[in-house]
Amino acid sequence: MKNQMPNSFPRRKFMASAATGLTLAGTGSLLSKKGKAKKPTSETLVQGLHKSLSEKQRKELCFPFDHPLRSKVNNNWQIVKPELRNFFTKDQQAMVKEIFLGLHSEEYAELVYEQVEEDGGFDRSSIALFGEPGSGKFEFVLTGRHVTRRCDGDSVEGTAFGGPIFYGHAAGGFTEKADHAGNVYWFQAERANELYQALDGKQRKHVLLEKRSRGERGNKTVETKGTAVGLDGLPVSDMSGDQRELFSQVLADLLAPFRKKDADEALKLIKANDLNKLHLSYYKNENVGEDEVWDVWQIEGPKMVWYFRGKPHVHVWANVKA
Numbered sequence: 453m454k455n456q457m458p459n460s461f462p463r464r465k466f467m468a469s470a471a472t473g474l475t476l477a478g479t480g481s482l483l484s485k486k487g488k489a490k491k492p493t494s495e496t497l498v499q500g501l502h503k504s505l506s507e508k509q510r511k512e513l514c515f516p517f518d519h520p521l522r523s524k525v526n527n528n529w530q531i532v533k534p535e536l537r538n539f540f541t542k543d544q545q546a547m548v549k550e551i552f553l554g555l556h557s558e559e560y561a562e563l564v565y566e567q568v569e570e571d572g573g574f575d576r577s578s579i580a581l582f583g584e585p586g587s588g589k590f591e592f593v594l595t596g597r598h599v600t601r602r603c604d605g606d607s608v609e610g611t612a613f614g615g616p617i618f619y620g621h622a623a624g625g626f627t628e629k630a631d632h633a634g635n636v637y638w639f640q641a642e643r644a645n646e647l648y649q650a651l652d653g654k655q656r657k658h659v660l661l662e663k664r665s666r667g668e669r670g671n672k673t674v675e676t677k678g679t680a681v682g683l684d685g686l687p688v689s690d691m692s693g694d695q696r697e698l699f700s701q702v703l704a705d706l707l708a709p710f711r712k713k714d715a716d717e718a719l720k721l722i723k724a725n726d727l728n729k730l731h732l733s734y735y736k737n738e739n740v741g742e743d744e745v746w747d748v749w750q751i752e753g754p755k756m757v758w759y760f761r762g763k764p765h766v767h768v769w770a771n772v773k774a
Contacts, residue, residue, distance in 0.1 A: 494554035494711075495605040498592045499585040501547045509539065517583030517607070522591055525616040526670045527767050530578040531595040537575035548579060552594060555601055560636075560709040567621045567636045572597035583607065591615075598622070598767075610774030612718035613710070616674040622765035630741025637766050643705045644760070645745050647698040648734060651686070659686035664735045664748055666759055674771035676755050683752055685733030699732070702751070706758055706770070718772045725755050725774075738763050 492500075505513065512534050515521060521531060536545050552574075553561040568574045577596035583589045589607035591614050593600070598621060604614030623634035632638035651659060661684060666673060677683065688699055703722065707715035722730075730753040738748035740763050747762030755773040760766070 494551045494603045497547055497551045498603055501544060502581055502585045504544055513580050515580060515582050517589045519582055521580065522582040522593065523615050524671060525600045525618050525674060527618055527620060527668060528597045529595050531580045531593055532578050535576050535578055545575065549574065551592060551603060552601060555603055555711055556709055557711055563636050564709055568596065568599050571622055612721055612772035613714055616771040618769055620767040627764040630743050632762060635766055637768060640705045641747065641760060641762055643702050644749050647702055648746060650695050650698055655686055659732055660734050660736050663737045666750065668767065673759065673769045674757050676757055676771060676773060679754050680729040683731040685731040687728065688730045689728035721772050721774055722756060725753055729753050
């Protein structure tokens, strides 16, 4: 077992905009230092990786862009059978790592990489490529335990992150204690609970539900309803100005681990679908330690699901569409 993460992690700074009510501030730059050349983007690295593949590798890893496997998501899975450790050269493995790091903000990239290492080993991940990078639509997908990440170069229109993603962490063991010590992503739930504390009694009756209705069933977990009618929880339209500012900070923390390009695209889609139609829910019967710090919660809209399940450890499912 590798060393556990520190108990606290940096939070993305966030400011509310009077015009939109929501604007991300300062996601991590990919410049190493001012005056030095930019690092290659993940998309550029995917092109290099694709060119480096042998015929044997291409047969196992490469698929048409419209292959149904491209849009699949799960909490612990291999998109293809070969793993990085036994099917790639050292140079290719290093390239995959750089692609992965480049999909995350500078502030969180190494933390997220260490999470994947701790939860099973980055070299036990699997990748697949759909389409051909540099000549049209393409997508790179990396999967493993507690990880599904995508790099699509905006090939998938109207969808944040190139499709549904998954992230999670079992810090220090399968069953985490109430404080979730060392969990890379628990800061997101802390922010969501800060918002809960700001709600009044009437609002809490709407936002705090007995049990969750969303189970973990692969792609069904991230299905969207396409309408605000019948959504559970408290709508953002029923929040005060101060509460909306806290809600915007929750969104900022959810997006903080990801590179600016993807975070900005996700935020743009969220706003385009109308923030007022988003609903927030917490789940009373999922309370680790009976401390009324809610471990399971979600934000749901007509075309968005961000489902945070912190019991017995953290699983997070996200899907944001136009």
